[in-house]
Amino acid sequence: MRDVSIIGIGQTAVAEHWDKSIRDLAVEAAQAARRDAGIERVDALYVGNMLSGELAGQENLATVIADAAGLLPVEAIKIEAACASGGAALRAAALGVAAGAHEYALVVGVEKMTDYLTDGVTAALAMAADADYEAGHGISFAALNAMLMRRYMHEHKARHEDFAPFSINSHRNAARNPFAMYRQEITAEDFAASPIVADPINILDSAGICDGAAALLIAPSAEARKTRRPPVRIAASAVATDTVALAERRDPLVWQSVADSARLAYAQAKLGPKDIDLFEVHDAFTIVSVLSLEACGFADRGSALKLAAEGRIGLDGDIPICTLGGLKGRGHPVGASGAYQIVEVVQQLRGEAGAAQVKDARVGMAQSVGGSGSVTVTHILQV
């Protein structure tokens, strides 16, 4: 297998793009990534997307985007792994390049969510849960995470306010990212006063509904020297799965697919949690950050809240997370989020993260979680 690097990145602002369609967003990000690399050639297109069938009435999406971007007759496939679709698309593309099937592969993560009212989007997102035994009973995604959060608070004697530092951190970092949607800092008082969605989860625990696209051009590391921008190596790419229904886990507070995919990634990269300079956590809800940090070995069980309380997740902490806003601050266009995370890690490792720059960042991890921890994609990037 060949070593693979990211040679170009592109992204649209994350926003409510009422004047742009799903293909407009995808093409904008794709062209930006090709310009960034200074490479026109694309041998294959991998599209990460979760809901185009449900929210845009459009499947066969990869062909639609290849067509719109002027890439015909290139090979094009959509990869769907719920909210982890963007990360999964990079995994598939990297395998294609590593195997020698393609030289230049383009990954586009895209989601268009704001054409619908909240109840429609809530129902669509619940499709990542078990249709018969969760969504079919009116159990929304926020509700699943709320039940986890309540149980966590019960087992570890935590208070809701203990989760505030995660949201505050994401918003603080988003304020330094021109592509982020929620660029206002928040306080603990704002967090406490935020309206409840599914108790104990409130609005500021939850990533918002939005539109966006992010793109990555990848190539064999041997070719990467020819490109305009410094290449970033994919040191690890790993996927793991767990039961779709939360209730069927032996212990719902142990996110086994997160732990398994991180373990595989650490082994591939020959690195461990201590070597990671920054971690783009899938902070769809504050409780997800907590469970992910514990599953990935950054905190012992029941102690991730302490990590945040001690300020260790900030840009100058020992494990900065969600450095350009995360899902909470940047926004969570679900199938695109995994690709945004990779774009952001590349920005950090190139030293192009501006006011959000993590000093001397050499190794970055990005983790994209689908469903309530049922599928996890972990990437480790390195310069």
Next chain:
Amino acid sequence: MELPRYHRMRGTLYRLEGSACRKCAHRIFPPRPVCPRCKAQELEPMAFSGRGTLYSFTRVLQPPRGFTNLGTYSVGMVRLDEGPMVSAQIADADGTELQIGMPVEMVTRKLKDAEEHGFILYGYKFRPRLRAAGA
């Protein structure tokens, strides 16, 4: 939901029917073709008693499309006395403060109003266990 799908689920929705593994005696809800513990395929149907305790719960204040007519409602994860856990709506909870660990029992209720297919969907929910039934 489509009528054939509803028909296929009648065992789970009405009788809380899952599986029991003939090899390792693991009890599973909902039913599965392969035992997640020992990977055996020798599973037989098993109806659960419907009694259990509340593992966790929440109140859905932003219902998904299809459930907005309920207003807001409580949902929970219930650890059945026989071992497996099930997620469901919690009924008859108004005026009761739900608590982790409280005893609950299955009831059959309307899950969804008639949609375009014209039939009403019934299935399991759980409610705080009545003292008489729990004695």
